[in-house]
Amino acid sequence: MIRVVLPQHLRKLARVDGEVTLAVEGPVTQRAVLDALEARYPMLGGTIRDRTTQRRRAFVRFFACEEDLSNASPDALLPDAVAAGTEPFLVVGAMAGG
């Protein structure tokens, strides 16, 4: 199972506490994880990725295993530790004031 940590506002929107665990079929990529996340929690559609372009929203970042994966290809494999469920995939609201 893939572990995903959401920022507080999105946890509240999805009505979840703590981490989310997801089953992902096939290669564990950023796109596959986000597709599975939005399928489980449709209210998150458009909040992490732009609905039209499917690109990461500017003030959302992706981290895992102490790496910034925000600008990695959405189809690149995530680290093995994320695929194995030993490390979470972090969706983070960027430090951008407000």
Next chain:
Amino acid sequence: MSRVRVLVGTRKGAFVLESDGTRKRWDVSGPHFGGWEMYHLKGSPADPNRIYASQGTSWFGQLIQRSDDGGRTWEPVGNAFAYDGVPGTHLWYDGTPHPWEFARVWHLEPSRTDPDTVLAGVEDAALFRSTDAGRTWHELPGLRTHASAPSWQPGAGGMCLHTIIVDPADERRMVVAISSAGAFRTDDGGVTWRPINRGLRSEQIPNPTAEVGHCVHRIAMHPTRPQVLFMQKHWDVMRSDDGGASWREVSGNLPSDFGFPIDVHAHEPETVYVVPITSDSEHYPPEGRLRVYRSRSGGTEWEPLTDGLPQANCYVNVLRDAMSVDRLDPCGVYFGTTGGQVYASADAGDRWAPIVRDLPAVLSVEVQTLP
């Protein structure tokens, strides 16, 4: 006894203020959606328990929330606002073509007759409609594809469709306003539109009397007189007696004719309210005195309403969607400020008192008059 529910959208959440018909003691709930910008909340006239809300942030984009119990609980509904077809371009600030990009929902206008039908005015300017209580949204593309649309340019706040007025006698007849394209009218339910800006004069654009390009801040209408429209423009308060076909200035003796909101008394169609602001760059009341101005003659002659409002050192603004009236008798008038105060008058503006005074900056105020 009738009750009043005031729906307040702020920069950091929504608040619901409720009172009985005396409008003296208020219950305050919120923040709902704390931390999110709540551009607008509005209840369905057909079912007062049905409320739609526009929620968003720069981080996580646009959401729409719906309540079916008067604002106690909420459900996120559809947030897919896809322009119909290839969206094309409008002009950017530098005059170059810029693709139409959805940014946010500025205004929600529920149908008077069907609680599941609601219109949404969005940035970049377009009009969307849902007929399934907000689950799905479909553009009425005739407006965005108007021949003049490639020449539209955003105002300082973005190219937003912020005003939607529907004729109560015929919902196919609508007026919308876009900053800074101007006002537009449809008589066929949004299939075709025409600019209704004749008589407007804006010295800030190359042709001051152009057919489009005016920064209309707000339009108001009394439901019994859909042909009479009142407009607060970037500068100038205007009036039309022919459904927008022509406008004349009614700024009269206002201390400044710059401002954002404008509204009409619930029972007196010639009684109009504005909140003058010093200038286009000084978005605060003249002399630091917060004054609502009321005209009982449909404009031109205005009287300041000051009782209960700060008359020194007040430098707040009142945004375009942040004034509303109830339907009780006497008519209640409400407005919210960028300083976080929501003021109410239970006597048509003669005396004012704050319901709350320390909210985040207020973006919108809507009132529901409940049985």
